[in-house]
Amino acid sequence: MYGELVTMGDAGVITLFSMGIVFATLLLISYVLDLFKVIFTEKKKETAAKSVAAPAPAVPAAVVEEDxxxxxxxxxxxxxxxxxxxxxxxxxxxxxxxxxxxxxxxxxxxxxxxx
Incomplete structure (x- = not known):
């Protein structure tokens, strides 16, 4: 397809193709990171709900008067x-x-x- 001589049009096609591959890869990485956030956030919410189920009794704070x-x-x-x-x-x-x-x-x- 591309021989020894590469024209400006060929260089433009190669550039656009390469930029498209990079953009698609970055988009894929972005979606994977969003998926990780969804997966690991749900587990934290479940454990937080279990720990909130049994609240500790309230202890009044001691007031310390200082000079x-x-x-x-x-x-x-x-x-x-x-x-x-x-x-x-x-x-x-x-x-x-x-x-x-x-x-x-x-x-x-x-x-x-x-x-």
Missing amino acids: DDELVAVITAALAAHIGKSSDQLIVRSIVQTGGQQPAWAQAGRMELMK
Whole structure:
């Protein structure tokens, strides 16, 4: 079909044919991934329904009253000692608790940034 000489028309046909094959393959991969999502989502829904069937009894949360001024003073002193400045040179505007919900790698990265 294609000899030693390939014309511009032949190159266009080859290009369109190749692009069609690539597009069809990507479309097939997309459908396979959607199928996987449907298959594995149904199994998770069934296990979630079983675990929700027996709810745990509600436990009231214990309210801990702390002296916020003392906590701010301790955190400010620790921060001043870490930075190497006096606590008079620092202004603490807000204190937000982190941890517990973040993965260990996120906490390690945060500690690296604080050094």
